[in-house]
Amino acid sequence: MSSDLPALILGVLCGTGGTIGYVKTGSVPSLVAGLGVGALYTYSSQRIRNNLPYGIELALLASTVLAGSSVPRAIKTGKPLPQVLSVLAASGLIYYGVKFMQRE
Numbered sequence: 001m002s003s004d005l006p007a008l009i010l011g012v013l014c015g016t017g018g019t020i021g022y023v024k025t026g027s028v029p030s031l032v033a034g035l036g037v038g039a040l041y042t043y044s045s046q047r048i049r050n051n052l053p054y055g056i057e058l059a060l061l062a063s064t065v066l067a068g069s070s071v072p073r074a075i076k077t078g079k080p081l082p083q084v085l086s087v088l089a090a091s092g093l094i095y096y097g098v099k100f101m102q103r104e
Contacts, residue, residue, distance in 0.1 A: 004045040006091075006092065006095050006096075007092075012038065014034050014035075014037045016038075017030075018037075022034075037066050040058060044056070056100050060093065064089075067090065069085075070088075071086045
């Protein structure tokens with residue numbers, strides 16, 4: 001599997017999720033956060049695919065932002081959506097963390 005594919009998938013999932021959150025509940029923060037993190041993942045995917053610098057670092061940043069917003073909510077509320085977002089964020093952190101360490 002190419003290193004850019006997980007970031008692309010996470011980007012699409014975040015962007016779609018934020019849009020669905022907005023449509024269902026009218027939550028502007030969900031829309032902004034989903035599209036923002038999704039755009040960051042998608043941009044990192046393009047950089048990784050084109051062998052440009054800082055692609056993996058951007059994917060790590062997007063995963064950190066996603067984890068920073070979802071993990072506290074998952075712990076506090078125990079609701080499924082923050083838990084799923086936390087798992088996605090952890091997956092991105094692990095995958096791109098390993099890729100970053102292998103590069104060094």
